């Protein structure tokens with residue numbers, strides 16, 4: 001009976017019998033702490049004084065307790081909060097129930113939030129400091145210099161636009177986080193959407209000596225959110241333009257796959273490739289992290305926020321799709337987005 005209750009718990013849990021041996025270890029406990037624990041004495045299983053003492057007190061005095069326990073397997077350390085509950089048995093002795101709660105997950109979340117706030121503050125502080133400097137110059141040395149004034153105002157406009165982009169990207173991310181479980185519902189033709197997005201970006205690309213090529217299929221139906229799909233396509237094309245070759249070519253393709261193995265169904269595969277210098281392999285897995293850039297200075301001068309691919313990743317996830325980035329140094333980068341076909 002108690003065994004089936006413990007087995008139903010998501011947290012690791014163990015029952016120690018009156019002799020101090022592990023009588024039951026539920027699947028979560030066997031998974032997280034090792035199968036070998038069943039039948040062994042708790043002293044050899046738990047070993048850490050922080051946990052042994054409350055367990056001894058629970059056996060001896062029937063006193064419940066809460067304590068911490070660090071479990072390490074290889075390089076991974078997990079911090080658990082352990083609830084120690086004595087359970088009286090008919091012969092007057094006691095069993096002890098241990099329930100483990102993983103605190104590392106909660107801690108990782110906390111430290112990610114701290115990093116994020118730190119990054120945002122830093123990203124906003126840089127343009128703000130620049131703008132404050134320009135204001136001081138305009139109030140002082142450049143007060144009676146009309147040419148200098150125009151130049152400083154142009155720089156201020158540039159920095160303000162950067163802050164504006166950053167705030168818009170942050171808002172997009174926070175909206176996406178709120179929607180992650182809500183699937184989009186509109187029928188969208190990706191072929192038309194990609195062509196339209198290219199139309200919007202072509203003038204800028206031409207100014208950068210970049211040619212955009214796209215062989216559009218007649219139609220490509222997916223279920224999606226129009227604005228978000230435009231955001232994916234324009235982010236990827238903008239990256240290919242910014243970080244690709246000049247002069248260079250950005251090629252897009254949109255292909256139907258009858259049965260996509262990972263999505264287990266029909267899909268559309270969008271690829272955006274450039275002929276740029278590529279990305280060193282050690283950076284590739286981290287590009288979708290917020291604020292991660294290969295070359296921060298270059299991204300900033302190009303007006304980047306470091307959030308583009310993080311947003312793309314979120315949108316692809318919300319559409320139950322897949323994102324893949326492949327790059328060969330010296331040859332170029334290819335980003336693939338796979339979306340389930342409708």
Ligand SMILES: Nc1ncnc2c1ncn2[C@@H]1O[C@H](COP(=O)(O)OP(=O)(O)O)[C@@H](O)[C@H]1O
Nearest residue numbers: 239240243293294299304305306307308309333
């Ligand atoms: N096509 C590409 N070629 C080379 N590097 C790229 C490419 N796309 C993205 N990157 C790298 O990935 C980083 C993160 O991209 P992104 O999240 O869009 O941020 P941003 O473009 O604002 O810097 C970029 O700063 C750049 O270093």
Ligand SMILES: [Mg+2]
Nearest residue numbers: 239304308309
């Ligand atoms: Mg970008």
